[in-house]
Amino acid sequence: AAFYNQNLALYQEAKLDVETAAALKSFSTDMQMKVADNLLQLFGGYGYMTEYPISRFFVDARIQRIYGGTNEIMKEIVARGIIGKS
Template sequence: MTTQYVKERQAFGQAIGQFQNTRFVLAQAKIDELATAAFYNQNLELYMQGKLDVETAAALKSFSTDMQMKIADNLLQLFGGYGYMTEYPISRFFVDARIQRIYGGTNEIMKEIVARGLLGR
């Protein structure tokens, strides 16, 4: 949705997708998505082997939801004020990303689980 929007939205006589900052934001979102997917796949493989520990699962939950929020925030910024209008799907993506860091155990609790694994109970 965002790539299509930045191809169409005009500012200063050109599509905002032509601006270097916009391209960098999109590129970083893709990089973050790929890193999160790799971490997820690693966790899935560990789970399938019966080797996934609670600390690694907690680290994935914290990392992936932080990345989701970061990506949503950065992509919403490209929409400007339209990003806050509920007619735009990016608005819902942003709201959904925020709640992910809360339910299923807050990210602070996930970090506590990771820390306990590192330092002992």
């Protein structure tokens, strides 16, 4: 939660840089996918049936890793920021 709060404060002050935003997006969506995967494992077959919310959570978690730039691109942005290439 501290990472989110810190980045929210930076955003509100217009000081959030691209690399940090990319790291936050990548971390957030990876964590969302991990939680959705654990839910799917816990609920078993119900997770695949569209009548149950678990199915929707899993589909939403998967697409979030693509929206706004894939996580692979986000990691590339972070890496470029670290090594100083544009």
